[in-house]
Amino acid sequence: MRSKLNLLAIVGSQRRNGNSYSLAKAVLDSVNAEYEIVQLADSEVAFCNLCEKCISDDCVLEDDFNEILEKMEHADGIVFVVPKYLFVASKFLCFLERLNTIDHMRKHAGYERTFQNPDYKLFTEKPFCMFVTSGTGKVEKQTLEIVVDYIEGLGLRLIRYDKPPFLGISVKAGDRKGEVLGNKQGIEECRRLVQKLLKDKHNY
Ligand SMILES: Cc1cc2nc3c(=O)[nH]c(=O)nc-3n(C[C@H](O)[C@H](O)[C@H](O)COP(=O)(O)O)c2cc1C
Numbered sequence: 001m002r003s004k005l006n007l008l009a010i011v012g013s014q015r016r017n018g019n020s021y022s023l024a025k026a027v028l029d030s031v032n033a034e035y036e037i038v039q040l041a042d043s044e045v046a047f048c049n050l051c052e053k054c055i056s057d058d059c060v061l062e063d064d065f066n067e068i069l070e071k072m073e074h075a076d077g078i079v080f081v082v083p084k085y086l087f088v089a090s091k092f093l094c095f096l097e098r099l100n101t102i103d104h105m106r107k108h109a110g111y112e113r114t115f116q117n118p119d120y121k122l123f124t125e126k127p128f129c130m131f132v133t134s135g136t137g138k139v140e141k142q143t144l145e146i147v148v149d150y151i152e153g154l155g156l157r158l159i160r161y162d163k164p165p166f167l168g169i170s171v172k173a174g175d176r177k178g179e180v181l182g183n184k185q186g187i188e189e190c191r192r193l194v195q196k197l198l199k200d201k202h203n204y
Helices: 019-029 065-074 090-108 141-153 184-203
Strands: 006-011 034-039 077-083 126-134 156-158 169-172
Touching: 006 019, 006 065, 006 184, 019 034, 019 077, 019 126, 019 184, 034 065, 065 090, 077 141, 077 184, 090 141, 126 141, 126 184, 141 156, 169 184
Parallel strands: 006 034, 006 077, 077 126, 126 156, 126 169
Antiparallel strands: none
């Protein structure tokens, strides 16, 4: 049996090695798990064009998406770290569109059909948690609600935070790269949530 669980962090920022990456690394370095961090800033993620081929096959677009999806499938749990850019960073939305299109196409067997395979889910009960970084650290309830709703719809299971709005943690990150590392309390709160995810996975 493997002694350590294996986490995947998906960093949704367009800015390479920005605050969301620094937060992910600081948190994952402090827990007892193996981990990998995928930065969308380093990845090519094209827009879905509704070709519908993913009804019965992998996505046919030639970019990094299928490789990231495979990493998600192999991980014991997933940590999404997404910066607040107005609503949510657009490259992350593009990535979410790709995941959701596959799920939708397989459930409905096409764009315009009603449910053909209503129980289909891209994932089965894989735990995830979410952090939103921002300049101000204001509680990003709307961002968390919408993003978490889409992610849960894929069959991933939300590990809730113990403070309102319970969906994830809004972290004051500042704007300069690395500034988030000064927010020790924010890092500690995120660490506690990841530990909760690991414990949950062990006991599930
Ligand atoms: C286009 C854009 C929009 C932003 N909108 C907000 C915002 O609405 N509220 C806020 O607190 N910070 C906002 N920020 C600041 C970022 O959330 C902040 O700089 C964060 O640390 C960036 O994370 P990153 O380095 O991982 O990209 C915005 C930044 C950009 C580039």
